[in-house]
Amino acid sequence: MRVLITLIILLFCLQINAQELTEKVLFVKPQPVKILISDSYDFTIGYIALADGDLSIDISGGPSKYYATTKIKIKKGQGIQKLTITSAQKPSPGKGYKLVLSLRAVNGNWETTRVGQIINNIEFIKKPVSFSENASFSPLLNTIIENTAKYQFDVDYSFSKPMQVQIALWQKNNWLASSKRIAIGAGSGSKKIAINYEEPLVGKDYRLVLSFGLPEDFTAKNTITKEISGVQFLKPTAQITMAEINNKSIQISVNKSSNILTLPGSSAFDFIKIIDRNGKIILEELNSKHITISTLSKGAYFAITSTNDYYKFVKF
Known part of the structure; x- marks a missing residue:
């Protein structure tokens, strides 16, 4: 314990x-x-x-x-x-x-x-x-969720006989979508269950409802349900290609004798992210207008800020 x-x-x-x-x-x-x-x-x-x-x-x-x-x-x-x-x-x-x-x-x-x-x-x-059928959302469930067309949730279960499990998504009292009923055999373990929903979701007033039982329990609406409220969906983020980042970026020079990259502007950024030419985030700095780049290998990189400023530079 x-x-x-x-x-x-x-x-x-x-x-x-x-x-x-x-x-x-x-x-x-x-x-x-x-x-x-x-x-x-x-x-x-x-x-x-x-x-x-x-x-x-x-x-x-x-x-x-x-x-x-x-x-x-x-x-x-x-x-x-x-x-x-x-x-x-x-x-x-x-x-x-x-x-x-x-x-x-x-x-x-x-x-x-x-x-x-x-x-x-x-x-x-x-x-x-000695035993009780049970299924629950994983305690690792993230209640802040990024928008996507398919949402997957981990369910922990312990069954003595085959059961069915289903997850529904609600906004306040409005049903939005449900997963398929997933048949799970006797035993204990974890199962990923998916809900497909393509409409963008934003806000903190969503609920996830997990139902489990025998097939006849679903027919008779006599399942056991476990609900989590206060689920938040983040505003969808705009997707941008590496070609677009390159076109948006302003070329800046790096002082060869310094391991600090200082970006233009008079105030600190909530974040600065350094990405390589493949879009992989290499470094990140919070609440600053400077970022240490001593660990970067020689090559070309992009710097992106929390205010959607784009810069490109070469580390010599």
């Missing part, structure tokens, strides 16, 4: 350093879809919060119309928290329960949810079971 928690913390740190910041909540371990009836229920939650907020878990529904909730306040940042739900009333055995994990505004309600996960059709049971 300690190793897993360390892995998740490392994952959060890598995500924050590697991409545009985004908020995220997840269950540190895959959440079972069969839960033993008890006086209390413990959940270990990982989070990234860009502002102070409340971490909340609700359990509701089922044959007894059960409801129980808990929340804790968290500070801006990332970490792991344990949440415990206790209730004088116990849920009745059966299916149809909903588990909602959310990061909300401080003292807010469900309407102030910033990001969250929902598991539908959970079953509460009286006696322990």
Whole structure:
């Protein structure tokens, strides 16, 4: 367990350093879809919060119309928290329960949810079971997604018999697209599932919904679903060829006695990228108008800035 928690913390740190910041909540371990009836229920939650907020878990529904909730306040940042739900009333055995994990505004309600996960059709049971069918989005799922015509998502699964899995893409309450139903045999592993959608997607109000069950469960709309909200799609970036870069680029000279390339302009750029003639990024500098080029081999290169300025130079 300690190793897993360390892995998740490392994952959060890598995500924050590697991409545009985004908020995220997840269950540190895959959440079972069969839960033993008890006086209390413990959940270990990982989070990234860009502002102070409340971490909340609700359990509701089922044959007894059960409801129980808990929340804790968290500070801006990332970490792991344990949440415990206790209730004088116990849920009745059966299916149809909903588990909602959310990061909300401080003292807010469900309407102030910033990001969250929902598991539908959970079953509460009286006696322990040795195995429970389960499928979840990979904890490595990137919730900031670049536009493409085909999106692939990793699903971790553990099945005792053949099951079917499907992923749907929603924008708020509007269905956009679904993958094919993918048949997966008994066993444990990871499976890539693709959604084709060619329209550009922009914004933070998207949801991914994973459904799994037997074929008859899909027919009867009785699958188990796991939903991730707060998924963000980045604005499509313009594609440019190397010939166009060459034509756009202004020739600049490099001082042979210096290992520093200084670009024209009075202020720093958010980034400077050095690419070779094949379009491969060789070097990158952030928040500067200078970049060290001592590691470059002799040859021709291009420098591209965050303000879409293009330069070409030769390293002697």
